[in-house]
Amino acid sequence: MNLQSYYKYKVFLRRISTMSQDPSMQETADAPYRQQYSSKEIIIINEYGVSANKLYIAQRPKIQKLIKLIENNKVEVVYVFDRSRLFRKHYEGVFFIDLCKKHNVKIIFTSTGHQEASNNTLIEGVMSIVNNLEGENITKRNAEARRRFPGKKFGYIKNKEDRTYKKNPEKEDTILEFFNVLRKVETITQLDKLLRHYKKLFKKTPEKLLEMAVDPFYAGYDISDNENKLPHVEPYLSLEDFKNLLTKNVIISTYSHKKVALEREHLFQPYCSKCNKLMKFDFSILENKAWYSCSKKSNHSKILLPSRDLFSVVSATLSKAIEGLDTDKLLRDSRTYLNKIRKLVQRDLAAIAKRKEQIRQAIILENDDLVGWKSNPSYNELLKLEDYEQQLLKNITEKEELLLENKELSNLTKDYLTNSKEKNFTLLVSMLINRLDVYPEKIVITLNKFDYLSYLETNYNFEVSDLQ
Template sequence: MYYGTLKVYEDFIGVYCRVSSSTQKIEKQIALADAYLNTQNISKVKVSYFLDDDVSANKLALKDRPKLLELLEKVKLGQIKTILVSHRDRLARNFYEYISIIKVFYEYGVNVVFTSTGQPEFSRVLAMESLYGIFAQTEGQNISGRLSDVRKMYPTNIFGFIRLGKRKETTYKPDPKYLRDLKSFFYSVIKTEDVNDLYKVFMDYKTIFKNKKFEDLYKYLHNPFYASRLKTQYGYDVLPHVEPILSFNEFEEMQLVLDKHRGSLLNAISKSTNNGLIHPLCSICQTKMQFKSSQLGESGYYVCRNRKHSEIKISVEEYNQLISSQLTMIIESISTKKIKTDVYESLYSLKVGYEQKLKTLERELKYIQKMITDMIGPDGRNIPKELITKSRNIKNLISMTNVELIQIEEAKKGVNNVVHMIKNRLPGYMTNYEVNFLAPLFFSTIEIDEDNLIYHVTFGEYIEERGRKSDIGA
């Protein structure tokens, strides 16, 4: 009793919820969706929940909202036909993103239900839905701007200041413990003559401020709060509740110096603070090695925490290069034949299990339907609700089992394409992003000794030529 793919999915529902911070409760949006399902007498058997918790639509692009992407993928596969969402701004606060999402819904015939009170119904007219999208973006920008300005005016804590009072009575006084050093730091930057002088100031004050990160030092220099100012779209506003550490004229002088060397400084900070793709172990004591920032502009490095093994060290730059080259070799050595054999065997085993389950469910359904038919008989007796409910539940389980069987068939069709991409295309097209993602997937751990990197490969049984070591410095 196989159903066609579209028939199986025709009444599937996706519930999408999103909150932008950990302080907000996503349960409220879930409750609104559940209330709608209950009032419409919709069984949750065919309902899937897609929850982006602590995901800001103002700060993060569509590609960084994993559950929304998953929902859209299900829509494109024809596996979701109705979407429940509390408010339009849960989908997007950017007008263009909202329209791109709506066009997907139109293309695949998806209905959208907004569960919040007062939300206009989903319109099939793009011009009308676009107008609603503009409102969502404007509201989002206003909220984001207001919250951002408040946080900048009244930060919970800020290095070098003591916060006094509460709410609108809050004031900020320079912390005597850091006042002298912060003033000296700012003035030293103003007096630098070239980028090397600037690097030296950063190195000196990183130590003075007890190993603050280079990124933190850079942020302090750019923050007008230290000059009792707030930067807005109209310029710099005075913050009367803040006692300044340097004058606004001095702050502007400092910005001129930083603007002159911005590119070089940021590149130097990035190089010095970048970590390795995978945190390595010392091959002798099997403990995690310690990452240390180097001189500004030079690569950071890993060294064993045990002083007896201090000779075991490697720069992050060399370490990442070795990992990238080894990863390419491993991908090229994968046995595609063995992967396909194992995947097909696994899928076949799943298929057999679901087919057996389907036969059992069909027998149960046939038996219950016979009971119902016998009960109806010539006298037309009422059928017990329990039997009707059981029949409906079994039908839903049959539908879900058919979905699983269809997905198995789809997976079988895609195996060759995936294997071909991994084997033949991936090694030549790996970007830094892909290496960051793939390295932890292929290597469970990496050990370092004086002369070698020792790789522990996650999918070792699929590698024909197992390059497990690479020479350091080779």
């Protein structure tokens, strides 16, 4: 082991999607590898209760820590149980493989029989897509199981032996009353009054109460894909009454759409500047607002930031970052690289020309019979030199063509980043933004370092009118 690799860490990454899962299988699988190193050489990263299906790469702080270590050339090898423990989204997997390849980081899967990691981008890309599809299927199966056979459901008593759900006699009358009153609601004021009343009775948030209202389980059905009757469920209302509840009451029928829209505003992982902890995302469907706030357990005054304000600030910052992309520097570097190659090629061409002339003279001087000069052993060397000469000329021509393509590529890159703000905002955030710190009166955004963002300013002040 050379001196440079000795000071690089061996990272052991483990991930379980829920806290109910057992990480011991992953720990056992990487134990033989850990025994090869001293404790000073090892970094263990445990992602417990983290779903790679639900969270993007920018929303996983410990993966961000690993990426930062790799970018700083602090990692020699990453040990992980299998590809699914790294990422589920295929583009994130390809990004990570490319990052490791760039920084000469090995990836070793500790699961017995799992296909080894390779430097072949095509193979890893295909494996990432398969992994992505597998993750989506797992998510769908789990969601279906939760819809039809939830671990527990408010208002029901579950029989674990025959997996049936019976109404809870202690709550039955109140829940029936809840659905009857809900059918008569016509205004936001009436809905707010109803939710405040049953919030105390059921000890549930207004959002949870409205979730009950649009949950077909209480009608004994799963309607996510056609109308599937659940014979193991004793319903509180008929399917017809449930449909009427959704279709006739505009306030309730639009609830699900509002909820999804507000959940989609959870795009970031901001840190509280006072306690240095991730801020909590929350929303109110009735107020149609979402926000980030510091933990209730924090021993300082609460910091609250509307998610739409944060989106506006981040969006404006990304626009500035894209504007600051120094495409001229990219082209200058390309020209410098081309000139270096051209000098090396010209030097080799001069040496080849000199050697070719020496061979020709030797052939002429050594052969009295010029008719058979091609049979001279030196003639084969001459042919090889001419082939190599043509390869060098072709190489320099290709590099000159690439320089012309770089001019177009620099413009395409800027256009792509600009379009990504509209079409793939989350990916652009994960590419460019390293960290968000929220202060009572300001937001500090730390961008990832790129050679071609060298002229980007470090401080921007946005007026409220600039963010509208």
